Amino acid sequence: MKIDSATGLLTGARQVLSPHCDARPAGMAPELLVVHGISLPPGEFGGPWIDRLFTGTLPAEAHPYFAEIEGLRASAHALIRRGGQIVQYVPFGARAWHAGKSAYRGREGCNDFSIGVELEGADGTPYTDAQYEALTALTAALLATYALLSADVITGHSDVAPGRKTDPWPVFDWNRFRVLLKERLAAQSN
Numbered sequence: 454m455k456i457d458s459a460t461g462l463l464t465g466a467r468q469v470l471s472p473h474c475d476a477r478p479a480g481m482a483p484e485l486l487v488v489h490g491i492s493l494p495p496g497e498f499g500g501p502w503i504d505r506l507f508t509g510t511l512p513a514e515a516h517p518y519f520a521e522i523e524g525l526r527a528s529a530h531a532l533i534r535r536g537g538q539i540v541q542y543v544p545f546g547a548r549a550w551h552a553g554k555s556a557y558r559g560r561e562g563c564n565d566f567s568i569g570v571e572l573e574g575a576d577g578t579p580y581t582d583a584q585y586e587a588l589t590a591l592t593a594a595l596l597a598t599y600a601l602l603s604a605d606v607i608t609g610h611s612d613v614a615p616g617r618k619t620d621p622w623p624v625f626d627w628n629r630f631r632v633l634l635k636e637r638l639a640a641q642s643n
């Protein structure tokens with residue numbers, strides 16, 4: 454897995470480019486990785502709805518929940534589907550609109566300096582092995598591309614927006630992810 458640093462695009466990923474993004478503030482580069490969980494409608498996997506939400510084309514009449522979130526302009530840099538497939542919506546160098554009102558260690562506006570990766574999931578449903586593997590590979594590629602990112606500076610949406618967001622929910626196994634990432638990085642440096 455490789456990221457073209459000039460374009461910020463992940464080689465081999467499906468690209469569904471979102472209009473919900475803009476430039477990072479001048480001189481700012483990714484320093485933080487934020488892990489999210491999402492499913493649309495909540496609890497249902499598969500289907501085109503996450504692509505549609507992030508491209509601003511979610512049909513409000515297709516589900517009562519879609520009517521509730523009508524007009525929401527959100528995106529993430531990438532989504533990892535249940536089978537491990539990666540979809541990219543925003544080039545990693547640009548600012549995606551994933552964290553909302555947020556702060557990391559007292560620093561507000563996490564979208565300015567972070568990369569947001571969504572895992573297709575739901576509270577109470579464990580993520581798949583393929584998702585842990587894809588997230589590990591994607592994180593390793595991001596670390597290799599963006600010098601200010603660090604394996605120690607990875608957080609969840611629930612941590613940067615406490616009281617407002619609960620994803621990626623307690624089902625996300627942080628310890629498992631950290632061990633996989635450590636192993637991957639160690640193997641790469643040999």
Ligand SMILES: [Zn+2]
Pocket residue numbers: 488489490551610618620
């Ligand atoms: Zn989130």
